[in-house]
Amino acid sequence: MRKRIAVVVAAVVAAALLAGGAVAIASGDSEGGVTGPDADQAVKAALEATGGGTANSVELDDENGAVWEVEVTKEDGHTVDVRLSDTFAVVVIEGDSESPDDDDES
Secondary structure, eight states, X not given: OHHHHHHHHHHHHHHHHHHHHHHHHHHOOTXXXXXXXXXXXXXXXXXXXXXXXXXXXXXXXXXXXXXXXXXXXXXXXXXXXXXXXXXXXXXXXXXXXXXXXXXXXX
16 A cells, blocks of 8 residues: 555655646746746846836847846837846846838938
């Protein structure tokens, strides 16, 4: 009886570990994107800093003293990278200075 319980417990633990591994693999992307509560806080801070828009990606960063990098497409169509500290304070906002329609002009 104890052996059966041990086998069942081992199977449940193994299944939980496999499921957790699948979730971890599914949540990352090829460019190091991250998800979770801290990533959500980084998005919130970035969108506040840019006055709105759409967050395209969230990554851990180590440039310019930042910990987070959030790529945001602003409502005017410009895309910027918002770099944030570990406390989600803006370190720097870097972005294109061209209008999104400049490429269409001949």
